[in-house]
Amino acid sequence: MRQVLIAGGAGFIGAHLVRAILARGDRVTVIDNFQTGRREALDGLKVAVIEHDLVQPLRTAPGRFDLVFNLACPASPRHYQANPLGTLRCNFVGTDSLLSLALSSGARMVQASTSEVYGDPEVHPQPEGYPGSVNPTGPRACYDEGKRAAETLCAEYHRQHGLDVRMARIFNTYGPGMISGDGRAVPAFIAAALEGREIPVQGTGKQTRSLCYVSDTVAGLLALADGEGLAGEVFNIGNPDEITILKLASAVASACGRPDLAIRFEAAAVDDPRRRCPDIGKAQRVLNWAPRIGLEDGLRRTVAAFRESARLMASVS
């Protein structure tokens, strides 16, 4: 039985990862400040929870671990732009603390990085070797540059200290457990469709995204954690099925049984990437990983979970 630390384990992807690791028979400790994570996400699970803001130093070591995952960082623009300096510090100070903890524990670490390190890419699809095109002073930079600096920290802990740290550049992930008000496209579209409102699309809707169902993302993180000889390596984890936001809006409306709903166009987000699609050749070749859940199936499962949580909310109110 391995001891696994998951920073950000109460968040959307983190809570799915916690379940997957518990199912393997390992022991899980979660560190989270519950900024965007929910305590209920861990209800009924046998996990140790340490409430801590990783912007603050870890004064006492929370234990010894074999494996550390760092998912601690708000992922939706609405949340990470609410406190941009906090986002930067979380990515720099928090990642530094966890790397140092992994080093002193003799643990392997997996860093949750992001496709946002590619910024508004000029290369399509994006391979891991593409260094990116990020506006360092724009409103997304606290996240994009924070994650880039976190990758640099990981690379230097590997080069200077020999730490076995691997980086996952996660592309847009969706699924049950997302918060409907967090501003991300899938939950915003589902919430609108289930309430019979127009679907709110930012910009022209011609921008593209590639959406990965959460169980596929988690399987990718586990494959990355398990592989041998991957210290210092970076992998794209995402689904290369690229779709325009307009087509996504109509797929969500159909999955909710409301293909009749109109689109409401809103102002485009500043520095919003125009195209986004992972080259997953390296993950397929080295990790033997590829996503399995198609968009229609993934949306069906996600909409069912949103309906169920709306039903539960209605029954307690």
Ligand SMILES: NC(=O)c1ccc[n+]([C@@H]2O[C@H](COP(=O)([O-])OP(=O)(O)OC[C@H]3O[C@@H](n4cnc5c(N)ncnc54)[C@H](O)[C@@H]3O)[C@@H](O)[C@H]2O)c1
């Ligand atoms: N969801 C995606 O589409 C996506 C895409 C690319 C990368 N990622 C990365 O994956 C990770 C998880 O994403 P998510 O969608 O689950 O996000 P999320 O916002 O749902 O979860 C983040 C978790 O980290 C915790 N957290 C935030 N700041 C913290 C701090 N200072 N100290 C301790 N805990 C803190 C939050 O409370 C939450 O539990 C993030 O690092 C994100 O950048 C996610």
